[in-house]
Amino acid sequence: MSQLREMLAQDFMRHVLAGTVIVAALCSYLGVFIVLRRAVFVGAALAQVSSLGVALAMSAGALLHIGDDHTPHLPAGPIAWSLTLSAAVVLAAQRRERRLPRESIVAIVYVAAAALAILAIALSVHAEAEVLNLLFGNVLTIGRGTVVELAAVTGVLGLIHAAAYRRFLFVSFDPDMATALGVRARWWNLALFLTIGAAVATAIHAAGMLVVFNFLVVPAATALLIGKTLRQVFALAVLTGMVAALAGVSLSYVADLPTGPAIIAVNVALLLAAALWRRG
Amino acid sequence: MSDVVAFRNVTLGYRGNPVVEGLTFAVRDGEFFGIVGANGSGKTTILRALLGILRPRSGQIETAHRRFGYVPQRSALDDIFPLSVREVVALACPRGDITAALEQTGTTELATRLFRDLSGGQKQRVLIARALASAARVLVLDEPTDGMDLEGQHGILQLIGRLRATTGITVIYVTHRLNELSHTADRLMLLHEGVTRIGPVAEILCETTLREVYGLPVRVVETHGQRLVLP
Numbered sequence: 359m360s361q362l363r364e365m366l367a368q369d370f371m372r373h374v375l376a377g378t379v380i381v382a383a384l385c386s387y388l389g390v391f392i393v394l395r396r397a398v399f400v401g402a403a404l405a406q407v408s409s410l411g412v413a414l415a416m417s418a419g420a421l422l423h424i425g426d427d428h429t430p431h432l433p434a435g436p437i438a439w440s441l442t443l444s445a446a447v448v449l450a451a452q453r454r455e456r457r458l459p460r461e462s463i464v465a466i467v468y469v470a471a472a473a474l475a476i477l478a479i480a481l482s483v484h485a486e487a488e489v490l491n492l493l494f495g496n497v498l499t500i501g502r503g504t505v506v507e508l509a510a511v512t513g514v515l516g517l518i519h520a521a522a523y524r525r526f527l528f529v530s531f532d533p534d535m536a537t538a539l540g541v542r543a544r545w546w547n548l549a550l551f552l553t554i555g556a557a558v559a560t561a562i563h564a565a566g567m568l569v570v571f572n573f574l575v576v577p578a579a580t581a582l583l584i585g586k587t588l589r590q591v592f593a594l595a596v597l598t599g600m601v602a603a604l605a606g607v608s609l610s611y612v613a614d615l616p617t618g619p620a621i622i623a624v625n626v627a628l629l630l631a632a633a634l635w636r637r638g
Numbered sequence: 639m640s641d642v643v644a645f646r647n648v649t650l651g652y653r654g655n656p657v658v659e660g661l662t663f664a665v666r667d668g669e670f671f672g673i674v675g676a677n678g679s680g681k682t683t684i685l686r687a688l689l690g691i692l693r694p695r696s697g698q699i700e701t702a703h704r705r706f707g708y709v710p711q712r713s714a715l716d717d718i719f720p721l722s723v724r725e726v727v728a729l730a731c732p733r734g735d736i737t738a739a740l741e742q743t744g745t746t747e748l749a750t751r752l753f754r755d756l757s758g759g760q761k762q763r764v765l766i767a768r769a770l771a772s773a774a775r776v777l778v779l780d781e782p783t784d785g786m787d788l789e790g791q792h793g794i795l796q797l798i799g800r801l802r803a804t805t806g807i808t809v810i811y812v813t814h815r816l817n818e819l820s821h822t823a824d825r826l827m828l829l830h831e832g833v834t835r836i837g838p839v840a841e842i843l844c845e846t847t848l849r850e851v852y853g854l855p856v857r858v859v860e861t862h863g864q865r866l867v868l869p
Contacts, residue, residue, distance in 0.1 A: 394718055528729045531719050535730055538689040538708035539772055586752075588720050 365611045370501070377500035378603040378621065380508040381561040384515065385573035386599030388554050390592050393578040395530050399461065400449050401574035403468040404555055406475070407445040408562040408570075411438030413475040439559040445471075446555030450548040494618030495566025497607065504564050511560040515553050526550045527588075569618045573599055576625040583632040598628050640667050640702065642776050642808050643688060648697035650683050656695070657683045663827060663836050665776075667702075670802065670809045672819035674842075675829030681812045684829075685780055688810070707769020707807075709779040712761050717754035724749045727768045734771035742804075743767040743797060759790035763797065770801070776808040777801070783818065795822055816843065821864040843867055 365371045392401045415434035445467055519526065525546050528536045533543040554574075561570045577599035578591070585591035606621030613620075644664040651657045658680040665671045675681050686692040687699060689706055721729070723745060727736045740746045743763045748756060753764060762782050769777050777798070783791040799822060801807055811819060819826060819839070826842040828835045830851045835842055843865045848856040857868040 394716075396716070396718070524729060524732060531721065531726075531729060532710070532715055534686075534689060534691055534710055534714070535708045535768070537691050538706040538778065539730060539774070540690075540705060582718070582720070585720060587722065588725065591720060 361612045362608055365608065370498075371607075371611065373502055373505050374497050374500050374617075375604060375607055377505045377508055377564055378497050378607050378617075379600050380505070380512055381565045381570070382573050382577070382599035382603035382621075383596050384508075384512045384557050385561055385570055386577035386595045387519075387592060388515075388557050389574040389576075389578035389599075390581065390595050391526065391530060391550060392554065392574055393582060397464075398575050399464045399468060400551075401554070401558070402571050403449065403464050403471065404442055404445055404558045405562060405567045405571045405574070406468050406471040408438045408442040408555075408559045409567040410471040410475040410478070411441040411559070412563055413478040414441075417478040417481040434563050435559075438562060439556070442555040442559040442562075443552055446551040447548065450551035451544075491566065494616060495562070495564055495569055497565055497569075497617045497621075500564050508560060508564065511556060515557055518549075518553055522546070522549065566618050569621055572622045572625055576622075576629055577602065580625075580629045580632045583629070583636050598625070598632075602628055641665065641700075642667050642702045643810075644698075644700045645684075645687075646698045646700070648687065648694045648699060650680070650687050650692060650694055652683075658829075658834075659832065661697070661834060665808060665810055667775075668802075668806050668808055670798075670811065670819075670822060670824045672823035672826040672839075673810065673812045673829065674814070674816055674819065674826055676814055679829040679831070681814070681829060682780065685778060685810075685812055689778065703775060705772065705774045705776075707766075707772055707774030707777045709762060709765040709769055709777065709782055711781050711784060712758050714780075715753075715761075719754065721753050722750055723753050723756070723764050726753045726764060727771050730768045731772040734773060736767075736771050739767040739771035740764075742770055742801065757790075758786055759793055762794055766797065766801070770805075770807075774807075776810060778810045778812075780812045781814065782811070783813070791818075798822070816867045817865075820866065839865065 366375075389401065392398055412434040415437045449464060449467065525536075525541065526549075528541065529543040529546040529550070533547070536543045536546070558570055558574075561573075565573075577595040580598045581591045581594035585594045602621055602625040606624040607617055609615060609624065610617040610620040641664040645661050648661045649656055649659045650661070661684070673681050673684060683692065687694055688701075689708055723740070724736060727734075727739060737746070740749055743766050745760065745763045745767055748760060748764065753761065756764065766777065766779075779798075783794050786794070798809060798811070802809060811823065813819060820843055821839075823839055825836065825838055828842050828847070828851060833851050835847055835851060837847075841847065843858055845856055845858050848854075848858070848867065854869075859866050859868060
């Protein structure tokens with residue numbers, strides 16, 4: 359307990375906790391849409407494309423000698439945002455009559471982005487450390503500015519979803535009936551994907567690819583195992599995501615473990631507990 | 639009687655492969671119009687074009703309004719969604735009279751149950767309720783009795799008949815079973831390997847037409863005022 363009190367007494371750890379909890383709440387909520395639409399690899403692909411943006415910013419900075427020896431990069435945000443939103447447009451546009459199955463296009467986007475990110479990072483002088491950062495992020499670097507940015511984006515996306523929740527759900531559940539009633543299902547799907555892309559692009563630099571992907575899938579899966587109604591599923595997903603974030607950061611501080619994997623481990627433990635509770 | 643939807647020389651297909659070519663027909667207001675054909679004959683393609691999901695490669699589709707009450711095949715909706723019956727109806731029509739629609743379809747007592755836990759027949763009734771609550775003037779049903787037992791089939795057809803009598807709603811009903819609509823439809827469209835025949839039931843379900851379309855000797859008998867096609 360004294361270690362936890364010590365953790366909370368430090369400004370930077372409070373920022374870490376706040377930032378991680380915001381990422382958890384935002385991605386866990388959006389993850390319910392992703393899991394319900396059976397599109398979990400869209401989440402993975404968007405996260406990977408976003409981390410490609412970060413990698414490109416790092417390597418371009420290194421090549422152009424922008425930044426210092428320790429953080430040689432261009433501003434990653436705009437590059438990650440533009441790449442992720444472009445990928446969201448491509449993935450949202452996939453239609454039933456295409457020759458290639460949708461999953462194969464998602465997989466191609468994922469694998470291409472992963473390979474390009476590694477190639478880009480190989481140009482950097484700190485390649486190995488940066489690959490780890492790209493995968494797991496470094497939540498310990500979350501400062502006040504990042505928290506404000508995360509909160510602002512979450513606020514805007516929250517307002518969009520408060521206004522369009524029913525439309526997003528309708529085009530996810532039954533796009534054909536939505537179209538039959540004159541709803542522009544294709545545009546609403548695109549809007550939903552863009553909100554997911556915006557969330558991923560914002561979260562990725564702070565939390566890393568695997569942590570963001572984990573929040574897009576695991577809390578929603580946990581909630582679907584134990585939630586009886588859709589409202590419960592959304593609430594439980596956000597709650598378990600936030601609990602995993604708080605517990606993961608605390609665990610990593612107390613036991614001196616890497617933070618990203620600790621958060622994922624707690625999330626998976628909650629999922630297993632939910633599965634056992636459901637069986638029992 | 640005005641037309642609620644009209645296809646004029648419409649060609650439909652996917653990626654360069656035409657499925658239906660030069661299709662011309664109209665569905666009249668208040669009519670029960672059946673589309674009958676085997677799997678792969680183009681029924682669903684026509685339906686998707688009618689609903690605005692698929693754009694015609696050529697020709698024109700004119701609709702009197704853009705609100706169709708679509709009742710998809712049961713399997714088209716993913717059971718992963720933990721939505722209650724009331725939520726399923728409300729998604730399509732938050733301001734519609736959901737209570738009245740559930741009453742009309744005899745599903746009031748199912749309102750709080752999860753949609754995914756219902757039987758096939760109950761699901762179809764709820765989807766019909768959703769179409770009614772959305773104030774659609776045309777009910778479009780895609781194989782609504784597929785996989786149902788006799789009681790389920792009877793229940794759905796009775797419900798549609800009752801709704802037509804009380805609301806005057808137009809019905810477009812797709813099925814692969816030739817005999818299913820023989821006593822309920824006003825007109826039928828028969829689809830088979832690119833051949834299309836449209837007309838009153840007596841004109842379509844007759845030995846001459848069926849022999850022309852299928853190239854097989856087919857027997858049609860009439861019993862209790864209903865035509866039955868015997869292979």
